[in-house]
Amino acid sequence: MLITNIQRFSLHDGEGIRTVAFLKGCTLKCRWCHNPETINKNRQIIFHKSKCISCMMCRKTCERINKKFNILNNIPDICENCANCLKCAEVCPSGAIEIIGREYSSEDLYDALIRDREFYAESGGGVTFSGGEPLLRTSELIPVMKKLSEEKISIDIETAGNVRWGNFEIVLPYIDKFLFDIKCIDENLHKYGAGSLNKQILENFNKLYNTSRNSLIVRIPVIPGFNADEKNIEDIALFLKDYPQIKYAEFMPFHATASHKYEDMNLKNDFEDYKNMDANSELIKRFRELFKAHNINIK
Ligand code: SF4
Ligand code: SF4
Numbered sequence: 507m508l509i510t511n512i513q514r515f516s517l518h519d520g521e522g523i524r525t526v527a528f529l530k531g532c533t534l535k536c537r538w539c540h541n542p543e544t545i546n547k548n549r550q551i552i553f554h555k556s557k558c559i560s561c562m563m564c565r566k567t568c569e570r571i572n573k574k575f576n577i578l579n580n581i582p583d584i585c586e587n588c589a590n591c592l593k594c595a596e597v598c599p600s601g602a603i604e605i606i607g608r609e610y611s612s613e614d615l616y617d618a619l620i621r622d623r624e625f626y627a628e629s630g631g632g633v634t635f636s637g638g639e640p641l642l643r644t645s646e647l648i649p650v651m652k653k654l655s656e657e658k659i660s661i662d663i664e665t666a667g668n669v670r671w672g673n674f675e676i677v678l679p680y681i682d683k684f685l686f687d688i689k690c691i692d693e694n695l696h697k698y699g700a701g702s703l704n705k706q707i708l709e710n711f712n713k714l715y716n717t718s719r720n721s722l723i724v725r726i727p728v729i730p731g732f733n734a735d736e737k738n739i740e741d742i743a744l745f746l747k748d749y750p751q752i753k754y755a756e757f758m759p760f761h762a763t764a765s766h767k768y769e770d771m772n773l774k775n776d777f778e779d780y781k782n783m784d785a786n787s788e789l790i791k792r793f794r795e796l797f798k799a800h801n802i803n804i805k
Pocket of ligand 2: 560564581582598600601
């Protein structure tokens with residue numbers, strides 16, 4: 507399986523200190539995605555312009571770069587018509603061209619995760635699988651989950667929920683908490699923002715609630731220009747009223763920290779003019795009140 511990052515000492519992806527593995531590949535394509543490098547399931551290159559020393563090694567390696575080399579600033583344009591063969595990254599001496607996605611076997615991943623077991627034990631933390639959509643890689647993750655479970659290590663999964671129900675079912679025996687994203691209820695808005703309808707997501711949520719409700723944490727990204735208004739947040743509250751025994755819901759205010767990734771990957775960034783949203787802003791406070799008014803346990 508391809509992993510973009512193993513983040514240690516995370517305090518925001520479940521309870522306690524957690525080590526988070528970010529898997530590559532997702533079934534959604536959210537316009538605001540904070541981890542756009544995890545959407546594509548294949549290895550790919552990312553270009554850090556500021557690290558380029560204009561040595562031209564990549565230009566000699568790749569015909570496509572040769573044709574598009576920008577002689578004005580002496581840096582390559584690697585994103586035009588790139589075939590993703592990764593050869594340029596192999597010759598780049600400065601790290602300006604970086605390969606995103608490292609292949610891990612189940613054993614490699616287990617070894618990387620078990621290293622932090624002391625921190626899990628001390629803090630009540632554990633491992634969180636994130637992405638991308640980790641539930642797309644259940645066949646490779648199950649052996650890791652089995653071994654972590656044998657060691658009594660807590661396992662959480664961050665999921666957007668847009669996978670077959672079977673992918674949930676198969677991991678149920680191992681998962682401590684599901685951090686389940688609900689972005690909006692309106693299906694057309696969901697398609698506009700995330701590139702796909704939300705029917706399967708809401709059906710999976712319902713099934714998951716009926717099998718392991720106490721392990722469900724609902725995460726609601728609050729995105730300006732998408733769902734950050736009372737109508738959409740109230741729709742979510744009304745939906746969640748039918749699921750009173752979820753562990754809790756929490757708002758995830760938009761942050762702009764991924765904007766450099768969009769630039770490095772030459773991706774269109776619909777949110778380049780937006781700043782970080784304050785978790786203590788009046789807007790978020792109003793949304794919290796709205797949830798409380800519907801008796802939804804909000805963190
Ligand atoms: S990944 Fe391959 S095709 Fe793409 S820019 Fe690099 S060498 Fe050229
Ligand atoms: S090989 Fe790397 S450092 Fe050299 S020109 Fe290409 S991107 Fe820049």
